[in-house]
Amino acid sequence: DIQMTQSPSSLSASVGDRVTITCQASQDISNYLNWYQQKPGKAPKLLIYDASNLETGVPSRFSGSGSGTDFTFTISSLQPEDIATYYCQQYDNLITFGQGTRLEIK
Amino acid sequence: EVQLVESGGGLVQPGGSLRLSCSASGFTFSSYAMHWVRQAPGKGLEYVSAISSNGGSTYYADSVKGRFTISRDNSKNTLYLQMSSLRAEDTAVYYCVKDISRTPDAFDIWGQGTMVTVSS
Numbered sequence: 423d424i425q426m427t428q429s430p431s432s433l434s435a436s437v438g439d440r441v442t443i444t445c446q447a448s449q450d451i452s453n454y455l456n457w458y459q460q461k462p463g464k465a466p467k468l469l470i471y472d473a474s475n476l477e478t479g480v481p482s483r484f485s486g487s488g489s490g491t492d493f494t495f496t497i498s499s500l501q502p503e504d505i506a507t508y509y510c511q512q513y514d515n516l517i518t519f520g521q522g523t524r525l526e527i528k
Numbered sequence: 529e530v531q532l533v534e535s536g537g538g539l540v541q542p543g544g545s546l547r548l549s550c551s552a553s554g555f556t557f558s559s560y561a562m563h564w565v566r567q568a569p570g571k572g573l574e575y576v577s578a579i580s581s582n583g584g585s586t587y588y589a590d591s592v593k594g595r596f597t598i599s600r601d602n603s604k605n606t607l608y609l610q611m612s613s614l615r616a617e618d619t620a621v622y623y624c625v626k627d628i629s630r631t632p633d634a635f636d637i638w639g640q641g642t643m644v645t646v647s648s
Contacts, residue, residue, distance in 0.1 A: 423590070456634045456635070458573075458635070460573075465623055465638035465639065465640060465641060466565075466573065466623075466635070466638055467638075468634055468635060468636050471628065471633075471634040472634070477636070507572075509572065509573055511573075511575075511634075511635075513632050513633055513634070516575070516587055516589075516632075517563070517575040517578065517587070517632055518575060519565075519572060519573045519574065519575060520572075521572050522572040522573070
């Protein structure tokens with residue numbers, strides 16, 4: 423099975439900060455990597471698909487990059503409404519989620 | 529409006545069975561793979577199972593393989609998850625999820641979730 427390792431597990435940042443989350447796959451998954459946002463008490467929401475494609479309607483401050491085993495998710499300027507837990511997900515071999523990164527406002 | 533509505537959750541004793549249903553509307557159900565994803569209280573997302581658009585292929589996480597069965601009725605726009613031999617560690621919110629493709633890819637629409645509690 424493919425393991426997905428996200429870091430950090432939690433993160434505190436200020437409004438306007440640039441925020442970066444990484445996700446590492448245990449083997450090459452090409453660009454078969456998606457990113458989700460989950461706010462408390464809500465279902466997850468797709469933000470980025472195929473490593474770098476922004477889902478329709480998602481603000482452009484969100485972006486993703488990477489291929490192979492190393493991937494990055496970035497919020498260019500943190501907004502208060504971005505407080506959530508973020509998950510990466512691979513679909514190269516079955517489906518696996520990362521353990522999540524909880525993002526808080528400093 | 530694209531919508532997924534789960535039902536069938538509840539309290540069940542260890543070793544028991546439960547069937548979850550997910551009613552889909554607002555899109556051509558038969559054109560997309562569908563999934564179940566669960567989340568234990570206070571924990572992260574865990575992939576459970578997937579089924580291709582025509583039902584010909586199914587996928588299961590190792591943790592549920594042999595105990596859970598995913599199925600779909602494209603004539604009724606409904607997805608199912610038959611769960612048996614339930615364990616305490618199966619306690620979670622179960623989400624019905626629509627894929628963007630006919631085979632497993634990205635999850636663009638999620639239901640509100642249904643809670644399953646396995647306890648005596």
